[in-house]
Amino acid sequence: MALKGAEIMKMLPKTNCKECGYPTCFAFAMKLATGGANLEDCPHLDPQVRAQLEAAMAPPIKLVTIGAGENALAIGEEEVMFRHEKTFFHESGIAILISDKESESDIEKKLKRIKAFDFERIGQKLKIDLLALCFESGDKGKFEALVKKAYETTNFALILICEDTDVLFSAASLCADRKPLVYPITKDNTSAAIPKLKELGVPAGVKGQSIEALTSVTSELKDAGIEDMLLDPGSKNMLEGIRDQTLIRRAALKKGFRPLGYPTIAFPCFMYQDRFKETLAAAALMIKYAGIVVLSQAEAQFLLPLLVHRFNIYSDPRRPMTVEEKAYEIGNPGENSPVLISTNYALDYFIVSAAIEEANIPAYLCIKDTEGLGVMAAWTSGKFNGEAIAEFFEKYAMADKVKHRKLIIPGVAKKLVAELEEELPGWEIILGPLEGSDIPKFLSEEWKA
Amino acid sequence: MKYEPPLEKISVNIRETVLGQGEKSVKIGGENTLPFHSFEGSLPNSAGLALEVLDTQPENWAPSVLEPFEDVVSDPVKWAKKCVEVYGAEMLCLRLLSTDPMGKDRSPEEAAEITKKVTDAVDVPFIVWGTDMEDKDAQVLMQVARVCSGKNLLLGPVVKGNYEKIAKAALEHGHAVVAQASMDANLTKELNIALCKFFPPEKIVVDPTASALGYGLEYTFSIIEEIKQFGLVDKDKMMQMPILCDFGGDCWRTKEAKESREQGILWEAISGITFLLAGANLLVFRHPESLKLIKEMVI
Structure with missing residues (x-):
């Protein structure tokens, strides 16, 4: 169990000498309790007390x-x-x-x-x-x-x-x-x-x-x-x-x-x-x-x-899992292969890439860095809007990779259609299915270059 | 320093839900401790382990998961019988795939007829599952509720957009429902509150939606753990419903499961054991071998 600041405070010299860099012993104790300071910084600590404190402050499970x-x-x-x-x-x-x-x-x-x-x-x-x-x-x-x-x-x-x-x-x-x-x-x-x-x-x-x-x-x-x-x-x-x-x-x-x-x-x-x-x-x-x-x-x-x-x-639930931004080539896509786009939220990527593989239709899967945000959250914060996607297309030269001009976007992103029509002139924006599991069917039935 | 086992007693229970009728009925839930913590609490019912039956020929199934059912996939009655008689399934999940409006679009009447036939053929409890199309599921499950009146089926998925219709029919005809809210403990609670205004809480099983190993498993795991803790530790009555995980199909859709039989079985079994450890009370499997493994491990 970690020690509380007040408990640490009791064992410090309480001289407020400031030599540790903190204005008071109390401030130092609070910092120690949250792991932001080091016991070594207090020059006046009795070695025995220091040993006691070190033992008490050690992580509850040793590395x-x-x-x-x-x-x-x-x-x-x-x-x-x-x-x-x-x-x-x-x-x-x-x-x-x-x-x-x-x-x-x-x-x-x-x-x-x-x-x-x-x-x-x-x-x-x-x-x-x-x-x-x-x-x-x-x-x-x-x-x-x-x-x-x-x-x-x-x-x-x-x-x-x-x-x-x-x-x-x-x-x-x-x-x-x-x-x-x-x-x-x-x-x-x-x-x-x-x-x-x-x-x-x-x-x-x-x-x-x-x-x-x-x-x-x-x-x-x-x-x-x-x-x-x-x-x-x-x-x-x-x-x-x-x-x-x-x-x-x-x-x-x-x-x-x-x-x-x-x-x-x-x-x-x-x-x-x-x-x-x-x-x-x-x-x-x-x-x-x-x-x-x-x-x-x-x-x-x-x-x-x-x-x-x-x-x-062991993945960290505090941070959304992400994948690298790039134009992923799934299967062995060519100039007539479909182009899809999604966010770099890892789960989105897994689902869409697995669905494309299941469809057995080679495709380009554009994964835009949205800092791990899903489609709608990324759209709201401007990381997955028309402008951002147009930049991606420029950066990865998507227009050179395929002959057709069709882009399939996530089914939830209805609001993106108009934005993209403006930012990517000449491209037809196609709203994909709402569910990743419907992608195979969608591709095999709807896709024509 | 003397070691005292740091046991934690919990003073509330997960609700006990009875599924099916007669001798073969199955009870799930009822525990007053965390999963597998029989050393500090009581877990009166082991988890329900169900096998899937489709109402139509499966498409794109990996050979290793099709193989156990190869001789029966054209007939859901035979399929259900094989699951029970050969594979020892104590519960089944009939999936009414053919009602999908994007697919065969079978009518609610036809679907209810098939359900009646299949559920008459074997006496184990049934989960009856729609196609995740809110409106169609409502029509289909209401009709199933009527035609199979009194069978105490577990009907799902029931979602925010269709819960009133389905739950009212379930109430009238003596069935239980699966309340589904995707990967969010708060939405799960909201839906339970809405349902409990007119529906008995002991006839609700919740489905936080499950993802397969490698494809979001950790999200499902943590959501279930959270829901369980809200229910047991924080004593939130609207979080004390048993939890269902329908994951077998998702596991067998992964490319890893399709690579080899052994890998596929483990893909499903590891997902299953993970959900049980999180607190799931009812699992829907696709491969009988994965179900058997889990059963032998946890009992």
Whole structure:
């Protein structure tokens, strides 16, 4: 729970010395409470009080980074239970499980597939974040070989899963600079793990049989100065996962309960044998707060829906999603292809472009930058009026792209017809259907160059 | 620091709506907690999971979603029977596509006749859906209400422009209605208030309109979460109706769903689980496999 300005004020020197740049200690306290100022700016703060304040003002869920370099995954620092209250900030990481029991050729194939997985959708790169390497063979040499292979031949962030604490840390030392997550740290191996965690500086995946069991381990680690942790409450299926993840986030955010103030990890790969169910559980647990979900497989037809889902859930509801302004070529349009125009509000774009694809009639889809406003709002604010659209036509030389002079505009934009007839002399302005779903029919029945 | 589970008790319930009649009737809603929060409240009814039946041959369906129905698509009665007998559907959604004035433009009388035949053939509850054409839907659904009097059908969509006509017929003949307001919690509430002036609130299901994964899913998700919270947390009586999501068709129209069977099923199932997590009480699926997956996961 964030501290209020008045609470911070009580701990400040109250001298109003102005050295922090604010006129009074109270003004400084208010600024601190909203995150606009830094404690360092007060030169007269007792170090002990500063430490207390820092602890109290720390985000309720710690930001934890796994991995290093450009593939590092940072999760945590979430602020809300429901995305409409603000937004979810740090996308859940997606990890693919590889066991050292799998044959070398299978491992090779899996790695190859994961590395090749490169999907782009509306300018967004969709990607896998981590490899979860699992010790199941009982052979330390095999596990280390797997860890080395993943470390040396890929750039993914790593999770090391091994019940044998010695083997776990021995493997971690092979890739410590990659900051792998070591898992599981439990009540039984905490004291053995603490010196190793400190020595290697790697984050700890804490596992408990229940939420309560987690708290004693996280408290012990915290007391030892270790704060980079992820929590696994040991949920056995999707419904338990929803319950456990909800209670952990609620305890951290609404009760300010520090021992649970860390991001989480969930293992759909161990909950379900069925790949569909595993994927569905992962989708559900991404919504319900898992910082990382671990999957058993990396097949595109299972991953793509999940990646698109993550992109949807983690999009910021405070900002309308937009797409780039340009004259999109859908299919392979030519000089007789229809020309349509819409706003750069992402939903408008998705619907219209999908409808054109469905119609199977190549077309130019002009997407005008309206700062994410939909048709009528953009028209009202002058971003999608006759003048703005005429400018777009000039800029993208639409008159050179097609021989005909017909422009299809959104069906709701009746008011645009007259404006465009004036601004785009020579062009026939055609009012399209009201619903995006009627576009295919409209194009196939009405379109003639 | 001792951990106490931070449980939150809610003192009001979502209204319980009964659909259909007799042994196979289905109850939805009735919960006094957020979706799947059985650890802190009561969810007496699992979500209603309905399969779609069209009154006419489907057009442009992806092969992988046509395949389960291939032998029955020419006959809505056989189609409905297959959904129930083979795919175990506990509810159906009959879509009166052929009444579309821009398409076949079948008359309200014909549509009601088909509806009667199909709903007589199987004993599960039915949602009966128009074509989103306000005036035509009003004529069609009023006629359906009369001809299927007493069957407790769920008629929709009922919108601002036609709610009076349809809801009056539904009231007179013992049916429930789906109040539809597009992606806006305030409009949902306004329509409920207008309806409740003469229509029983426990016979209203709301439809905030659903968008498929990748095509606006997050808007639907958040609108449903908001409506649920207005109802349960803020105790707003006009926001306590069960929520319907009709999304299967939209999922299977996406290019991603058409790319492969597995991807299509997941496209629909992920959308479904997302809406359930937001608080939906009734889902309309197109593919029996997606419905089955969800059913097995949530029970």
